[in-house]
Amino acid sequence: MKEAKAVQPVTDRPQEPFLSPAQQRLVELDLRKPEIEKYYEDLESALAQVAREIGVNGYFKAADGTVYKITVPDGHYVFYKTYGLVRTKREGETKGTLSAKEADAAEAAGQVHTGKPRISYPQGWEEHPTSAPLEFQKVTVQLDTDAIAARIGEFNKKAAHLLDGIFDPAEREAELIKWLDTDEAARKLHVLIEGCGIERLTSTRS
Numbered sequence: 001m002k003e004a005k006a007v008q009p010v011t012d013r014p015q016e017p018f019l020s021p022a023q024q025r026l027v028e029l030d031l032r033k034p035e036i037e038k039y040y041e042d043l044e045s046a047l048a049q050v051a052r053e054i055g056v057n058g059y060f061k062a063a064d065g066t067v068y069k070i071t072v073p074d075g076h077y078v079f080y081k082t083y084g085l086v087r088t089k090r091e092g093e094t095k096g097t098l099s100a101k102e103a104d105a106a107e108a109a110g111q112v113h114t115g116k117p118r119i120s121y122p123q124g125w126e127e128h129p130t131s132a133p134l135e136f137q138k139v140t141v142q143l144d145t146d147a148i149a150a151r152i153g154e155f156n157k158k159a160a161h162l163l164d165g166i167f168d169p170a171e172r173e174a175e176l177i178k179w180l181d182t183d184e185a186a187r188k189l190h191v192l193i194e195g196c197g198i199e200r201l202t203s204t205r206s
Contacts, residue, residue, distance in 0.1 A: 047083035053113075056083070059106045060113035066090055067103035067112055152198050155189050 029036075051070050054060060059069050066087050073084030088103045089096030106112050125132040162179055166172050180187045 043085075044082070047085060051083050058113065059103070059111050061107070064090070067098060067107065069098050069102075069106075148193070148196055149198060151189065152193050152196055155186070155193055158186060 047070065050060070051058075054070065056070055056072055059067055061067050068085060068087045071084040071086055072082075086097035088098050088100055103112070110118065121132075121136075125136070129137060159176065159179075163172050163175060166175060180190055
């Protein structure tokens with residue numbers, strides 16, 4: 001008796017070809033070609049518009065601090081672009097296509113467009129800002145540590161005078177609370193310096 005042969009299932013479905021990762025990537029990119037072509041068309045249009053606004057070799061600065069420059073790129077093979085775009089590196093990048101040195105120099109020369117209108121004013125205001133009207137002066141606030149130390153010293157001096165001769169910790173605390181409850185000026189001063197302190201430096205010499 002002959003052994004029966006296994007019947008192969010009949011299907012019209014073609015077997016999928018095996019593609020290497022690089023080949024699969026190439027197929028995916030090819031499928032995205034219309035999308036990519038649209039991107040470059042939009043890019044060329046935007047470059048041309050910005051070039052008309054600020055000119056070739058003009059700079060502009062984005063909100064994240066990246067500085068861009070409109071260029072005329074060199075031709076590559078037989079493909080030439082009308083305009084190109086280079087920029088400084090972003091956070092996490094090791095290098096940009098526009099050097100930070102060139103971008104800083106352009107910004108210092110007032111050549112970088114930031115979206116703000118360029119203004120002019122008397123040269124004396126730049127050299128002596130306090131000569132400008134008060135409305136045009138920007139005040140820089142700095143912490144006055146000398147004032148903090150003085151107010152801490154004032155509070156400690158009053159507290160030491162109040163607690164002079166009282167050595168029991170519980171009595172000292174009760175007297176201090178009573179003082180702060182009844183003396184509004186002392187209470188305001190205590191609130192003002194709350195969280196502040198003076199570190200006493202100790203000598204390291206034996």
